[in-house]
Amino acid sequence: MELSKLQLFLSLLFLSTLIFSLCNVTFAYNYDDYRKDNPDVSEFRLINRRELTDCLDPNPYLSITTNVNSTLSNEAYVTVTVGGVLVPDSSDWIGMISPSNSSVDACPDSGANYLQTGDTASLPLLCHYPVKAQYLSNDPNYLSCSKQACVEQIGGICLQYACLGSVTFHVVNIRTDIEFVFFTGDFSVPCVLRRTNPIKFANPSAPLYGHVSSIDSTGTSMRLTWVSGDQTPQQVQYASGKSATSTVKTFTVADMCSASGIPSPAKDFGWHNPGYIHSAIMTGLLPSTTYSYKYGSSSVGWSNTLSFKTPPASGAANLTFIVYGDMGKAPLDQSVEHYIQPGSTSVASAITKDIDAHHIDSIFHIGDISYATGFLVEWEFFLKQIEPYASRVPYMAAIGNHERDYPGSGSFYSLTDSGGECGVPYGTYFQMPVSAMDKPWYSIEQGPIHFTVISTEHDFTSGSEQYNWINADLASVNRKTTPWVVFTGHRQMYSSSSDPDSSFAASIEPLLLKYKVDLALYGHVHNYERTCAVYQSQCLAMPTKDASGTDTYNNNNYAAPVQVVVGMAGFSLDTFPSTAPSWSLVRLSEFGFARVTASRSDLLFEFVNSGTSAVHDRFHIIKTY
Numbered sequence: 001m002e003l004s005k006l007q008l009f010l011s012l013l014f015l016s017t018l019i020f021s022l023c024n025v026t027f028a029y030n031y032d033d034y035r036k037d038n039p040d041v042s043e044f045r046l047i048n049r050r051e052l053t054d055c056l057d058p059n060p061y062l063s064i065t066t067n068v069n070s071t072l073s074n075e076a077y078v079t080v081t082v083g084g085v086l087v088p089d090s091s092d093w094i095g096m097i098s099p100s101n102s103s104v105d106a107c108p109d110s111g112a113n114y115l116q117t118g119d120t121a122s123l124p125l126l127c128h129y130p131v132k133a134q135y136l137s138n139d140p141n142y143l144s145c146s147k148q149a150c151v152e153q154i155g156g157i158c159l160q161y162a163c164l165g166s167v168t169f170h171v172v173n174i175r176t177d178i179e180f181v182f183f184t185g186d187f188s189v190p191c192v193l194r195r196t197n198p199i200k201f202a203n204p205s206a207p208l209y210g211h212v213s214s215i216d217s218t219g220t221s222m223r224l225t226w227v228s229g230d231q232t233p234q235q236v237q238y239a240s241g242k243s244a245t246s247t248v249k250t251f252t253v254a255d256m257c258s259a260s261g262i263p264s265p266a267k268d269f270g271w272h273n274p275g276y277i278h279s280a281i282m283t284g285l286l287p288s289t290t291y292s293y294k295y296g297s298s299s300v301g302w303s304n305t306l307s308f309k310t311p312p313a314s315g316a317a318n319l320t321f322i323v324y325g326d327m328g329k330a331p332l333d334q335s336v337e338h339y340i341q342p343g344s345t346s347v348a349s350a351i352t353k354d355i356d357a358h359h360i361d362s363i364f365h366i367g368d369i370s371y372a373t374g375f376l377v378e379w380e381f382f383l384k385q386i387e388p389y390a391s392r393v394p395y396m397a398a399i400g401n402h403e404r405d406y407p408g409s410g411s412f413y414s415l416t417d418s419g420g421e422c423g424v425p426y427g428t429y430f431q432m433p434v435s436a437m438d439k440p441w442y443s444i445e446q447g448p449i450h451f452t453v454i455s456t457e458h459d460f461t462s463g464s465e466q467y468n469w470i471n472a473d474l475a476s477v478n479r480k481t482t483p484w485v486v487f488t489g490h491r492q493m494y495s496s497s498s499d500p501d502s503s504f505a506a507s508i509e510p511l512l513l514k515y516k517v518d519l520a521l522y523g524h525v526h527n528y529e530r531t532c533a534v535y536q537s538q539c540l541a542m543p544t545k546d547a548s549g550t551d552t553y554n555n556n557n558y559a560a561p562v563q564v565v566v567g568m569a570g571f572s573l574d575t576f577p578s579t580a581p582s583w584s585l586v587r588l589s590e591f592g593f594a595r596v597t598a599s600r601s602d603l604l605f606e607f608v609n610s611g612t613s614a615v616h617d618r619f620h621i622i623k624t625y
């Protein structure tokens with residue numbers, strides 16, 4: 001969804017900052033009302049625009065410690081304890097901080113970067129940004145001071161007791177040192193009380209977050225992409241004796257975009273070095289076959305031995321795939337962090353279970369992937385979240401507004417929704433079979449289905465490069481090989497809870513009808529909604545009930561595509577109006593994913609609630625070839 005309020009806020013912020021700077025007045029952000037209206041937008045976005053100073057605190061007893069003895073493993077739960085607190089306060093919090101680059105002593109570049117974004121505020125000296133944070137009141141013993149320790153004694157007699165408090169953080173290997181900082185003054189006027197020494201990861205070069213994807217429609221090759229702190233090419237060893245060497249990519253802060261007058265998180269305080277993204281193509285495989293693999297090298301270490309399954313080749317009789325949009329991520333501890341998507345972890349867990357239970361062949365994530373939106377480290381928490389299943393079946397992606405949009409960057413919509421990422425992290429982590437990095441549209445065939453995957457964030461209007469490609473791709477489908485055509489992109493063409501951009505339907509809907517697209521799938525709106533066989537907001541055909549009472553669209557008499565919004569995979573859910581247009585047949589506002597099981601004559605579509613794994617909507621599209 002667009003963040004037009006955020007844009008407005010940032011513009012006002014800039015203007016206010018300029019005025020206050022000219023008046024030589026210390027600027028204080030008053031964002032309470034903004035936060036009330038925008039609970040999903042990070043307070044860190046504001047914290048990082050402040051100069052953090054040490055608190056004027058005379059308490060000599062304060063301490064901060066962790067349960068880490070030496071270094072951090074690739075995934076850890078770190079308990080942070082503060083002690084010597086004489087007066088626990090509800091504004092006390094712990095920030096988990098990681099350096100924004102490898103040399104953060106003075107951060108001489110930060111000021112220039114901030115000026116480059118048009119920000120003339122009193123510049124923060126914060127070279128670190130909080131990855132996440134927790135109020136100490138998460139410890140039920142803290143505010144009541146029910147845990148105490150003696151901090152001063154003479155001759156075995158305690159002269160002064162003080163309070164203790166502990167919170168636990170989930171940490172994944174982001175390569176750069178971690179520091180935990182004890183703040184007071186809540187998020188609005190924070191100051192530093194104590195900080196731990198930097199804690200290193202045991203192996204910053206470890207090969208991590210491997211996920212697989214298809215490169216073509218043969219089912220005989222598979223791309224593996226992973227992250228490491230080391231740029232030397234590594235290997236994937238697979239299929240009992242084969243190996244492939246990685247090509248290595250990265251991106252720098254210079255690749256992030258920014259626009260005059262609008263600060264870009266990716267360009268300054270949200271930046272985190274992504275390390276190196278390795279990608280290797282495994283070839284000589286058989287379709288629909290399971291292979292074991294591991295990746296890494298003798299110098300950086302190896303991943304565990306894992307297994308993936310190749311998808312069925314184009315023209316094969318059957319395919320089962322999962323599709324969803326708008327997942328994002330959420331912390332596995334009690335932290336607050338930038339842009340939490342509350343349903344994401346339950347949906348990811350449910351999909352992991354579904355991989356085995358329903359023999360899933362592939363996944364399609366159709367935009368709004370991680371919602372890192374310029375806070376780069378959050379990509380790695382997202383990759384960790386999907387690893388249990390993205391390491392096993394091809395994870396195919398489409399780009400969304402929160403990966404691509406930024407003013408002046410070439411995106412179709414001139415919004416700040418990507419936080420300055422402009423599709424670069426997305427295109428590096430998810431290397432799809434596209435013709436170029438910033439032309440993120442492609443088609444692929446698996447089993448009986450031809451998938452046309454578009455970018456709703458690039459020009460799709462008649463005569464554009466993408467429009468011509470869509471036209472040619474749909475025209476090229478051999479329905480004897482792939483009886484079904486599934487068209488997919490991020491922004492919806494139909495939704496009763498959020499108005500679509502009418503130019504999308506005006507440009508593209510005639511192509512869907514002309515080429516007899518069976519099913520059109522979108523995200524962007526955070527709920528589930530299914531239409532009749534719809535064209536220009538009119539039902540050209542309605543489903544009938546089969547013997548078991550399930551809606552069935554008979555495409556032997558093709559009328560129009562069935563359109564489904566599946567944007568309910570994590571982001572806070574959108575509601576529906578009490579009355580619905582005639583084309584809207586099913587509306588569900590609940591977290592889950594869609595599962596499609598297709599043979600050559602029957603496409604079964606199911607919406608699965610992630611909390612219960614129960615199917616809450618089901619329909620068939622049938623046809624005979």
Ligand SMILES: [Fe+2]
Pocket residue numbers: 001002367368400401402490523524525
């Ligand atoms: Fe979106």
